[in-house]
Amino acid sequence: MMLATVGATAAALPTLVGWRATAGGRWMNGSAVAQALAWGAFMLARPLHDRLFSSLWIGLLGLSLVCIWHALDAWLMRRPGRALVHAVALITPLGYGLGFDSYAFRVGWSNFGLALLLGCVALGCAWPAQGIGRRWRAVVLVSALALALVTLSRGVLGAFFTELYPTLRTPHPLNVAGAMVQHVALALITLGLLAAWHDEASRALQRLAATDGLTGLLNRRACLEQAATALATSRRYREPLAVLLLDLDHFKQINDTLGHEAGDTALRLMAEQLQLHLRPGDLSCRYGGEEFLVLLRRCAQAQAMEVDARLREALQRATQAHMGRTVSFSSGLALCQDGDIDIQPLLHRADMALYEAKRSGRGRLAMAA
Numbered sequence: 118m119m120l121a122t123v124g125a126t127a128a129a130l131p132t133l134v135g136w137r138a139t140a141g142g143r144w145m146n147g148s149a150v151a152q153a154l155a156w157g158a159f160m161l162a163r164p165l166h167d168r169l170f171s172s173l174w175i176g177l178l179g180l181s182l183v184c185i186w187h188a189l190d191a192w193l194m195r196r197p198g199r200a201l202v203h204a205v206a207l208i209t210p211l212g213y214g215l216g217f218d219s220y221a222f223r224v225g226w227s228n229f230g231l232a233l234l235l236g237c238v239a240l241g242c243a244w245p246a247q248g249i250g251r252r253w254r255a256v257v258l259v260s261a262l263a264l265a266l267v268t269l270s271r272g273v274l275g276a277f278f279t280e281l282y283p284t285l286r287t288p289h290p291l292n293v294a295g296a297m298v299q300h301v302a303l304a305l306i307t308l309g310l311l312a313a314w315h316d317e318a319s320r321a322l323q324r325l326a327a328t329d330g331l332t333g334l335l336n337r338r339a340c341l342e343q344a345a346t347a348l349a350t351s352r353r354y355r356e357p358l359a360v361l362l363l364d365l366d367h368f369k370q371i372n373d374t375l376g377h378e379a380g381d382t383a384l385r386l387m388a389e390q391l392q393l394h395l396r397p398g399d400l401s402c403r404y405g406g407e408e409f410l411v412l413l414r415r416c417a418q419a420q421a422m423e424v425d426a427r428l429r430e431a432l433q434r435a436t437q438a439h440m441g442r443t444v445s446f447s448s449g450l451a452l453c454q455d456g457d458i459d460i461q462p463l464l465h466r467a468d469m470a471l472y473e474a475k476r477s478g479r480g481r482l483a484m485a486a
């Protein structure tokens with residue numbers, strides 16, 4: 118039954134997810150394949166070589182748990198217990214193989230080892246993860262704990278009450294109950310991991326949808342969403358808010374004379390300066406082709422002009438160093454006023470000011486009326 122279930126899962130998961138998936142997806146596939154191979158080895162143990170294939174069985178079961186632990190590590194960022202997981206996965210089949218002749222030892226040793234690995238998987242789910250995947254983590258956590266409990270009780274019975282222990286191949290009620298828990302838990306873990314993989318994909322998609330591919334800055338849509346929130350907060354607390362609209366000068370000429378690559382480099386360098394020189398609470402985005410929008414929170418006119426001057430100097434330095442020529446920008450500055458109940462009038466004033474900066478010679482800041 119186990120071979121049928123996990124064999125089908127091992128075939129289905131990579132078909133659904135593919136091997137070129139993310140690291141988490143590959144570990145998940147690896148876990149299913151290791152499980153299937155484990156139960157294959159179990160089936161071969163009696164007819165071929167009991168000690169060898171049974172040790173392989175235990176080793177592959179451990180490996181499949183190591184894979185789950187690594188999938189969690191990839192999806193949830195740095196889980197605790199890496200060294201422990203690797204060490205237990207290694208010594209469990211080794212000890213089992215070496216102590217194979219003592220029935221009580223091998224049953225106790227292998228089940229304690231596997232229960233410990235399941236405990237590490239459960240800990241990996243329970244460890245704080247900045248709110249990522251609460252639901253699938255709960256499903257995997259409960260399933261891993263249920264499996265750990267069944268495995269641990271097998272270990273205790275096998276090691277210390279050996280005469281009571283029903284060997285795994287007998288239709289004893291404990292084995293039937295254990296097999297049922299095992300099936301349900303494995304199905305739930307598979308579902309939980311699939312949900313984790315889906316979660317990862319949708320978070321990556323959200324990131325992509327909000328980011329400009331060339332510069333890594335927020336794109337216009339995402340920035341305007343966040344700008345609306347920033348404006349509402351500033352109005353609520355009566356704090357100053359400044360909007361800077363920056364536009365690289367003679368950008369078409371850069372493209373035409375130095376090539377599109379150089380144009381892209383200038384855009385990236387501008388984005389880099391924004392990331393380096395703005396405060397963490399400020400917002401910046403690629404607003405259009407060579408236009409950037411900056412929202413400065415708690416910032417009055419004089420400070421906004423200082424930020425502009427700092428960025429101007431930084432861009433000149435960076436472009437001189439990386440492109441062998443300086444690139445300048447023109448900018449329009451608008452400050453939030455009482456009547457600005459949404460961001461559009463502010464942007465409009467900044468745009469008008471930018472137009473004025475371009476008209477009066479470029480490479481300068483103009484203040485909105």
Ligand SMILES: Nc1nc2c(ncn2[C@@H]2O[C@H](COP(=O)(O)OP(=O)(O)OP(=O)(O)O)[C@@H](O)[C@H]2O)c(=O)[nH]1
Nearest residue numbers: 364365366367368369370372377380381406407475
């Ligand atoms: N390399 C590159 N060029 C881009 C990108 N997006 C827009 N452009 C180019 O940016 C140029 C903008 O040209 P214009 O709007 O005439 O602006 P400009 O040459 O900077 O002139 P002024 O703004 O008046 O100083 C166009 O040639 C666009 O093709 C991009 O992602 N990469």
